[in-house]
Amino acid sequence: MRKLAEAVAPALEAALSGVGVGGEAWADLLGPATVEQHGDLALPCHPLAGVLRRSPKDIADEVASVLAPSLSDVAEVSSVSGFVNMRAKPSWLAAQMMGLLPDDRLGITVERTRTVAVDYSAPNVAKEMHVGHLRSTVIGDAIVRMLGHKGHIVYRENHVGDWGTPFGMLIEHLLDLSEANAAAELSVGDLDGFYKQARVKFNSDETFVARSRNRVVLLQSGDEETLRLWRILVDESMRYFNEVYGMLGVLLTDGDIMGESNYHHLLPVVVERLRAQGMLEESAGAQVVYPGGWVNREGEPMPLIIEKADGAYNYATTDLACIIDRVERLDCDDLLYVVGTPQSQHFKMVFQVAEQAGFMGDAHNAVHVNFGSVMDSDGKILKSREGEVIKLVDLLREATSRAEQAIAEKNPELQGTEREAVARMIGIGSVKYADLSTERSKDYVFDWDRMLAFEGNTSPYLQYAHARICSIFRRSGIERSSARDASITLAQPEEALLARRLVNFAAVTDDTLASYSPHTLCTYLHSLASSFASFYEVCPVIAAGDDATRDSRLALCDLTARTICTGLELLGIDSPERM
Ligand code: ARG
Numbered sequence: 001m002r003k004l005a006e007a008v009a010p011a012l013e014a015a016l017s018g019v020g021v022g023g024e025a026w027a028d029l030l031g032p033a034t035v036e037q038h039g040d041l042a043l044p045c046h047p048l049a050g051v052l053r054r055s056p057k058d059i060a061d062e063v064a065s066v067l068a069p070s071l072s073d074v075a076e077v078s079s080v081s082g083f084v085n086m087r088a089k090p091s092w093l094a095a096q097m098m099g100l101l102p103d104d105r106l107g108i109t110v111e112r113t114r115t116v117a118v119d120y121s122a123p124n125v126a127k128e129m130h131v132g133h134l135r136s137t138v139i140g141d142a143i144v145r146m147l148g149h150k151g152h153i154v155y156r157e158n159h160v161g162d163w164g165t166p167f168g169m170l171i172e173h174l175l176d177l178s179e180a181n182a183a184a185e186l187s188v189g190d191l192d193g194f195y196k197q198a199r200v201k202f203n204s205d206e207t208f209v210a211r212s213r214n215r216v217v218l219l220q221s222g223d224e225e226t227l228r229l230w231r232i233l234v235d236e237s238m239r240y241f242n243e244v245y246g247m248l249g250v251l252l253t254d255g256d257i258m259g260e261s262n263y264h265h266l267l268p269v270v271v272e273r274l275r276a277q278g279m280l281e282e283s284a285g286a287q288v289v290y291p292g293g294w295v296n297r298e299g300e301p302m303p304l305i306i307e308k309a310d311g312a313y314n315y316a317t318t319d320l321a322c323i324i325d326r327v328e329r330l331d332c333d334d335l336l337y338v339v340g341t342p343q344s345q346h347f348k349m350v351f352q353v354a355e356q357a358g359f360m361g362d363a364h365n366a367v368h369v370n371f372g373s374v375m376d377s378d379g380k381i382l383k384s385r386e387g388e389v390i391k392l393v394d395l396l397r398e399a400t401s402r403a404e405q406a407i408a409e410k411n412p413e414l415q416g417t418e419r420e421a422v423a424r425m426i427g428i429g430s431v432k433y434a435d436l437s438t439e440r441s442k443d444y445v446f447d448w449d450r451m452l453a454f455e456g457n458t459s460p461y462l463q464y465a466h467a468r469i470c471s472i473f474r475r476s477g478i479e480r481s482s483a484r485d486a487s488i489t490l491a492q493p494e495e496a497l498l499a500r501r502l503v504n505f506a507a508v509t510d511d512t513l514a515s516y517s518p519h520t521l522c523t524y525l526h527s528l529a530s531s532f533a534s535f536y537e538v539c540p541v542i543a544a545g546d547d548a549t550r551d552s553r554l555a556l557c558d559l560t561a562r563t564i565c566t567g568l569e570l571l572g573i574d575s576p577e578r579m
Helices: 002-018 046-052 056-070 090-100 131-149 166-177 179-187 191-204 206-220 224-248 260-276 315-329 341-356 392-410 416-436 459-476 481-485 493-502 505-514 518-538 547-571
Strands: 041-044 075-080 083-088 115-119 153-157 280-283 286-289 304-307 334-340 365-371
Touching: 002 041, 002 056, 002 075, 002 083, 002 090, 002 505, 041 056, 046 056, 056 075, 056 083, 083 090, 090 493, 090 547, 115 131, 131 153, 131 224, 131 334, 131 365, 131 392, 131 416, 131 505, 131 518, 131 547, 153 315, 166 179, 166 191, 166 206, 166 224, 179 191, 179 224, 191 206, 206 224, 224 392, 224 416, 260 280, 260 304, 260 315, 304 315, 304 341, 315 334, 315 341, 334 341, 341 365, 392 416, 416 459, 416 518, 416 547, 459 518, 459 547, 481 547, 493 518, 493 547, 505 518, 505 547, 518 547
Parallel strands: 115 153, 115 334, 334 365
Antiparallel strands: 041 083, 075 083, 280 286, 286 304
């Protein structure tokens, strides 16, 4: 309850200085009440007991008695076993609601203070995008939307894997298939088949290996014909990735592609700068850096390999080049990497070396926004029935067709193109929400029935709450916008509870962004929708006894719908008006 904390701060400061606690020493103590029934905020007086040589209960009693009259318009104050508890008054909450009504941003402030690069999605050319890329795409997109909404400058960086030694083999395979056949195979998304066939030949055919090696050299040296063939691989793969992005409705465009190949020219610069810093060492012919603090299983110090003995650069080298580019060309403050947890050590080492080498300084904030794996219900990594990597387009199509079935059962009146559109919003929304609502560092279980359920912490549940409110307005014959002039009264506890949730939206959004944890926003939206359900159960809206109550409740409905809709939008999920 950040709003309430701000409202009580001056009175609290005065009351505490009255008992001899100066400055803002108390500010860190103030927090949400652990037991919801006790209030919204609590100040434990136990840590003050030592300095003041009084019992916590004694301090809490005195502070509460001074505080109560000065907060009479804001909160109920009580002293319970050494805690000062504060509970927002319905009248104060009502005033907050009326402040939010005309506000399109629902209390979310614009900060415009940071420049942020968000590295996300990053599939690999000529390889199927796997569910890990789906997670990166969905989580990254939500973070990008929230940062943008706060007014920050955001660079979406799709660090596509489009360079490196496998491309020799992939290009030779392309030639074997003929360009046209290869392009056809890739563009329909049979990326995995393509990659595997190339691998099989590479593992069994020596002349193919020799051709592939030779091709890598041609690629690295900028041979035009080789680059043309390479472009076919990249373009056809991107065509497939774009189909997935289109289905997902994410913000990524071709303009956001910053594949590994874009950093090629900076790789020698990385080497030079590391050498100039005296950080580069030779190890078995390779150029490496020892960041310190990392040992392998044998207890030997672990290096970051910068340039291999054959002159090839590494994944880490490209990431160091990326840091130089994002810091120096884009002038970023924050560098976010939405990448799976298995790459944790890679990023820790890369960040460490980048700091040691002065590629970034104290003003820069590099964060590995890591995430866990997607599992099936048996706790194994999600695969298709045949044990293959799941094709994302198939997965997303299935989501939509399952959603369409659910709608056909629940709302048979919805037909034709509208039903299709709503099915897409619900199906895709479900997949995204299931991913976003799990704490990202945890693995999550992909479970169709659970993610598409209309009950529980799911997107259909939130979308349904929103659609229900739209239907209340349709039936009332009252315009949404005119509900915003109402005077709000919170007579019923369910109305006050709903308002208590609504007032928190802006603070929750900020908290979500501070930890790059979309699940925080999801948990909040679910609790908001649940308190709306309780409200609607006991508080008739259209059939309220009098016009003033009806208008007050319609205004609460409007705020709830807008909060759900904005919240879902920040997560990249649509809110249909009927479903
Ligand atoms: N292409 C990589 C993969 O599929 C992810 C790249 C992540 N971004 C980065 N800057 N390293 O694992």
